[in-house]
Amino acid sequence: MTSLPGDSSPNSTEHILGDVKFDHLPVMLAEVLEVFEEIEDGLIVDATIGGAGHAQALLQQAPGRQLLGIDRDPSAVKVSRDRLAEFGQKAQVVQGRFDEIGQILDLDGRQLNGALFDLGVSSHQLDTPSRGFSHRYAAPLDMRMNPDDALEAATIVNSYGEQELTDLLRTNSDERFAYRIAKSIVSARPIESTQELADIVRSAVPAAARRKGRHPAMRTFQALRIAVNNELALIEPALAQTIERLRPGGRLVVLSYHSGEDRIVKHVLRDAADGVCVCPSSLPCICGSEPNVRLLRRKVVRPTEAEIERNPRAASARFRAAERLFVGEA
Numbered sequence: 270m271t272s273l274p275g276d277s278s279p280n281s282t283e284h285i286l287g288d289v290k291f292d293h294l295p296v297m298l299a300e301v302l303e304v305f306e307e308i309e310d311g312l313i314v315d316a317t318i319g320g321a322g323h324a325q326a327l328l329q330q331a332p333g334r335q336l337l338g339i340d341r342d343p344s345a346v347k348v349s350r351d352r353l354a355e356f357g358q359k360a361q362v363v364q365g366r367f368d369e370i371g372q373i374l375d376l377d378g379r380q381l382n383g384a385l386f387d388l389g390v391s392s393h394q395l396d397t398p399s400r401g402f403s404h405r406y407a408a409p410l411d412m413r414m415n416p417d418d419a420l421e422a423a424t425i426v427n428s429y430g431e432q433e434l435t436d437l438l439r440t441n442s443d444e445r446f447a448y449r450i451a452k453s454i455v456s457a458r459p460i461e462s463t464q465e466l467a468d469i470v471r472s473a474v475p476a477a478a479r480r481k482g483r484h485p486a487m488r489t490f491q492a493l494r495i496a497v498n499n500e501l502a503l504i505e506p507a508l509a510q511t512i513e514r515l516r517p518g519g520r521l522v523v524l525s526y527h528s529g530e531d532r533i534v535k536h537v538l539r540d541a542a543d544g545v546c547v548c549p550s551s552l553p554c555i556c557g558s559e560p561n562v563r564l565l566r567r568k569v570v571r572p573t574e575a576e577i578e579r580n581p582r583a584a585s586a587r588f589r590a591a592e593r594l595f596v597g598e599a
Contacts, residue, residue, distance in 0.1 A: 294322060294392075294579075294580050295320075295322030295323045295326060295387075296387065296524055296572065296576075296580065296582075296583045296586045297524060297570075297572055297576070297583065297586055297588050298322070298323065298326055300522075300570060300588050300590075301323055301326075301327075301385065301522055301524075301588075302326060302327070302330055304520055304522050304565060304590045305327060305330070305331075305383050305385075305520060305522070306330070307520075308331070308334070308382050308383050308519070308520060309331045309333050309334070310331070310333035310334065310382070311333075311334065311335065311379075311380060311381075311382035311383075311516075312334075312335045312336070312337060312377075312379045312380065312381055312382055312383075313327055313334055313335070313336050313337075313382060313383040313384065313385065314336070314337045314338075314339065314370065314374070314381060314383070314384045314385070314511075315327070315336060315337070315338045315339070315384075315385045315387075316339050316367040316370055316384060316385065316386045316507065316511070317339070317340060317367055317385075317386055317387045317388060318338030318339060318340045318345060318346075318349045318362060319340060319342075319345050319349070319387065319391040319393070320345065320348060320349065320352070320391060320392070320393060321338065321348065321349035321352045321353055321362075323385055323387060324336050324338055324349065324353060324360070325352060325353060327385075328353070328356050328359060328360060334359065335358075335359045335360070335361075335379070336353070336356070336359065336360045336361070337361050337362075337363070337373070337374075337377060337379075338353070338360070338361070338362035338363070339362075339363055339364075339365050339366075339367055339369075339370060339373060340362070340364065340365075341364065341365060341366045341367075341414050341415045341498075342391070342394065342414045342415060343364055343415070343416070344393065344397075345391065345393065346362050346363070346364045348393070349362045350362045364415075366415075366503060367386060367503060367507045368503040368504075368506045368507040368510070370384075370507055370510050370511055370514075371510035371511075371513070371514065374510075374514050375514075380516050381511070381514045381515050381516060381519055382515075382516055382518075382519045382520075383515075383519055383520045383521070383522075384511045384515065384519075384520075384521050384522070385521075385522045385523075385524075386504075386507070386508070386511075386521075386522070386523045386524065387524045388500070388504070388523070388524060388525045388526060388530050389524075389525070389526040389527075389530070390402055390414075390494060392582065394414065399411075400412070400413075401421075401422060401463050402490065402494060403463065403490065404463060404464075404466070404467035404470075404484055404486040404487065404490050405484075406463060406464075407462050407463060407464040408462060408463045408464075409421075409423065409461070409462060409463075410422040410423035410426055410460065410461070410462065410463060410466065410493075411423070412490075412493055412494045412497045412498070413497055413498065414498045415498075418497075418498075420497055421497065422493045422494070422497050423460075423461070425437070425493055425496055425497065426454060426458075426460050426466060426493070427458050427459050427460060430455075431448075431451050431452055431455045432451075434447075434450075434451035434454060434455070435447045435448045435451040437492055437493075437496050438450060438451060438488070438489060438492045440492075440501075440529065441491065441492035441493075441495040441496060441501070441529060442488035442489070442491045442492035442495075442527065442529075443488070443527070443528055443529070444488045444489065444492060445478075446473065446474050446475070446478070446485075449473045449474070450469075450470050450473045450474070450489055452473070453469050453470070453472065453473035454466070454469060454470075454473075457469045463490075466486065466489070466490075467484070467486040467490075470485055470486040470489045471484070471485050471486060491527065495529070500530075501529055501530065501533060504530065504533045504534065504537070505533055505536075505537055508521070508523070508534065508537045508538070509537065512537075512541055512561060512562060512591075512593065515593035516593065517593050517594065517595040518592065518593060518595070519592070519593045520565070520590065520591070520592050520593070521538075521562070521590065521591050521592075521593075522588070522589070522590045523538075523588075523589050523590070524586055524587070524588055525586075525587045525589075526585045526586055526587070527585060530587075531569065531587045531589075534587075534589055535569070535589065538562065538564060538589055538591050539564070541560070541561050541562040541591065542560055542562050542563060542564050542591065543560060544558045544559040544560040544561070560594060561593065561594055562591040562592060562593055562594060563591065563592045563594055564589075564590075564591050565590040565591055565592055566588070566589060566590055569587045569588065569589060570587075570588040570589070571586065571587065571588070572584065572586050572588075
């Protein structure tokens with residue numbers, strides 16, 4: 270979902286929501302369109318529609334397509350509905366988490382020809398100070414993608430134990446200095462704002478590491494956001510539901526933005542491609558497990574240098590794609 274605010278590229282889109290500009294430059298758009306090029310008709314689901322950059326391009330690519338967008342953020346739902354209004358009934362957007370895709374598709378009733386998951390946080394969320402996603406602005410510690418959800422980042426920061434915070438930072442962002450940061454957070458409580466937290470993390474990181482590249486608090490903010498929105502736990506069930514409902518020949522694309530997300534995506538797609546048996550190893554196989562997808566790329570694909578130069582937030586993107594097999598096809 271990442272994008273570069275204010276980009277004037279032909280593929281970028283812009284919308285005003287209240288006083289906030291909602292820009293979206295879709296990541297790895299050429300690769301996404303290439304995968305879906307053969308699917309000229311039928312329904313494609315954008316399970317994380319965000320700013321609707323990918324959705325708009327997918328509808329423009331093939332006039333016979335319909336698109337169903339899903340997003341848990343009501344701001345994204347409003348913006349994407351407005352942005353896709355030109356497509357009339359061919360484009361519909363609903364609010365929901367992407368792990369609810371099975372229920373949403375079953376209620377919709379149409380056959381699924383393709384699905385796109387663009388994981389992570391959108392530029393609109395990062396660049397709206399009041400949402401509390403970014404270390405760049407002073408704001409309450411929120412980070413909820415759906416503002417109606419109960420858990421806020423402030424609860425985690427001010428109530429989790431030192432070991433819980435350490436594990437969270439390691440699991441959700443591969444933070445090298447997880448223990449040092451967790452210890453500093455616990456010692457500095459109560460912490461009320463994003464700016465306070467960013468300063469605490471910066472002070473906890475060794476001086477040599479502070480001088481390298483990105484702000485040292487970026488990984489901590491990422492880890493908290495993932496925990497607040499339970500992002501990693503939703504990926505596997507969402508992909509499993511999607512694969513189950515894809516028609517034979519239908520295609521799935523997943524864009525992830527850090528190693529934790531990509532490990533889950535890789536595991537789900539490889540298991541589906543290998544037809545992994547779930548029976549106990551001591552017993553004959555009775556589950557009848559067979560491959561149900563073909564990997565369109567055996568290895569992860571990364572953005573080109575030209576794209577990263579145009580859109581720095583695409584730098585961490587990882588692209589994987591698969592095609593649903595026909596029954597009996599291997």
